[in-house]
Amino acid sequence: MFSKATEYALRATIHIAKNSSENNKLGLAVIAAAIDSPQSFTAKILQLLTRNNKVISSVRGPNGGFYITKKARKLPVRAILEAMHEDKVLEKCVLGLAECSESQPCPMHSQYKQIKHQLINLFENKTIEYLAEEMTEGITFINNKSKKIKVKIEKPGAKKS
Amino acid sequence: MFSKATEYALRATIHIAKNSSENNKLGLAVIAAAIDSPQSFTAKILQLLTRNNKVISSVRGPNGGFYITKKARKLPVRAILEAMHEDKVLEKCVLGLAECSESQPCPMHSQYKQIKHQLINLFENKTIEYLAEEMTEGITFINNKSKKIKVKIEKPGAKKS
DNA sequence: ATAATTAAGGACAAAAATATCCTTAATTAT
DNA sequence: ATAATTAAGGATATTTTTGTCCTTAATTAT
Ligand code: SF4
Ligand code: SF4
Numbered sequence: 008m009f010s011k012a013t014e015y016a017l018r019a020t021i022h023i024a025k026n027s028s029e030n031n032k033l034g035l036a037v038i039a040a041a042i043d044s045p046q047s048f049t050a051k052i053l054q055l056l057t058r059n060n061k062v063i064s065s066v067r068g069p070n071g072g073f074y075i076t077k078k079a080r081k082l083p084v085r086a087i088l089e090a091m092h093e094d095k096v097l098e099k100c101v102l103g104l105a106e107c108s109e110s111q112p113c114p115m116h117s118q119y120k121q122i123k124h125q126l127i128n129l130f131e132n133k134t135i136e137y138l139a140e141e142m143t144e145g146i147t148f149i150n151n152k153s154k155k156i157k158v159k160i161e162k163p164g165a166k167k168s
Numbered sequence: 169m170f171s172k173a174t175e176y177a178l179r180a181t182i183h184i185a186k187n188s189s190e191n192n193k194l195g196l197a198v199i200a201a202a203i204d205s206p207q208s209f210t211a212k213i214l215q216l217l218t219r220n221n222k223v224i225s226s227v228r229g230p231n232g233g234f235y236i237t238k239k240a241r242k243l244p245v246r247a248i249l250e251a252m253h254e255d256k257v258l259e260k261c262v263l264g265l266a267e268c269s270e271s272q273p274c275p276m277h278s279q280y281k282q283i284k285h286q287l288i289n290l291f292e293n294k295t296i297e298y299l300a301e302e303m304t305e306g307i308t309f310i311n312n313k314s315k316k317i318k319v320k321i322e323k324p325g326a327k328k329s
Numbered sequence: 330a331t332a333a334t335t336a337a338g339g340a341c342a343a344a345a346a347t348a349t350c351c352t353t354a355a356t357t358a359t
Numbered sequence: 360a361t362a363a364t365t366a367a368g369g370a371t372a373t374t375t376t377t378g379t380c381c382t383t384a385a386t387t388a389t
Pocket of ligand 2: 259260261262263265267268269272273274275276277278280281284
């Protein structure tokens with residue numbers, strides 16, 4: 008659905024929203040490790056998100072890093088897609104037609120349009136903050152590592168299954 | 169959502185389903201023109217759809233071309249995605265996690281899973297035939313040309329319509 | 330002031346997706 | 360049989376996406 012770049016952008020932003028504040032910034036290395044993404048590529052993406060004071064903010068130097076402002080937390084998730092210039096996928100025709108309209112609908116239109124509207128609503132109505140809270144609830148994940156597998160030697164009995 | 173290749177595959181298959189039969193095959197040039205796609209690239213895609221008697225069929229030589237069997241018409245639209253090896257996008261995590269599960273959900277899971285299921289249902293329950301019929305209803309489009317601007321001079325009577 | 334730290338940004342590399350071209354194989358019409 | 364037609368398929372080119380590396384700029388700690 009989204010490009011790798013946008014997936015990383017979503018994960019990074021959510022992680023920053025959950026784990027940072029103006030006086031507790033996160034460095035690139037920490038973020039990339041947390042969301043399981045290639046570091047240098049992630050740097051580019053964080054730059055995009057930061058440009059023009061968009062979704063996240065940054066400061067250089069010791070104790071510098073990335074963080075998100077109170078205000079930015081209230082942005083719809085769609086703002087992340089916009090920063091990545093990938094927000095039009097939400098409106099895009101599944102058949103790839105140049106535009107979607109009631110007057111020139113594709114054969115999937117009548118079936119797909121409702122799904123499309125739900126998608127758009129999701130990305131426009133839910134805020135970055137909301138997703139971070141979903142994480143705080145404790146049981147959602149943002150990387151591919153099973154939990155945090157530092158259990159090592161397992162004693163018989165206490166299995167996570 | 170889908171790659172260009174898959175978009176062309178969807179459009180091509182729908183067009184073939186609407187306009188062909190075993191004794192009225194469509195040539196590459198006709199198909200590519202009808203769905204507004206690059207001809208040579210479309211050839212590759214039609215090959216993929218044809219391989220192993222998958223979604224569409226073909227014969228070479230004069231009066232040859234592509235067509236779709238009665239049986240293939242009944243296939244779910246998902247079969248097209250499968251032939252293009254792009255069916256997993258339906259199940260894919262919007263955040264790009266390796267897998268989606270209730271036990272390891274991403275922060276968008278609770279909001280997105282319903283949309284996802286509708287998407288999967290759409291592609292699994294609707295058949296290729298159904299989409300072709302949507303077209304036959306008369307008012308859906310499969311290319312970017314406004315209507316069919318080749319009105320030119322029409323002889324009344326025996327055209328292949 | 331100097332050195333250390335950290336993001337910004339340019340240049341480049343690798344891989345994947347998109348697209349074209351040409352030759353070959355199958356089929357049909359003559 | 361021969362020639363014409365049409366898809367199959369290989370090779371190659373172009374563009375986009377993904378990714379790395381290195382230098383520069385900003386900031387802070389000492
Ligand atoms: S709604 Fe139908 S027409 Fe409009 S874009 Fe989606 S699919 Fe194409
Ligand atoms: S449902 Fe939630 S977890 Fe499962 S994939 Fe979609 S987004 Fe990720």
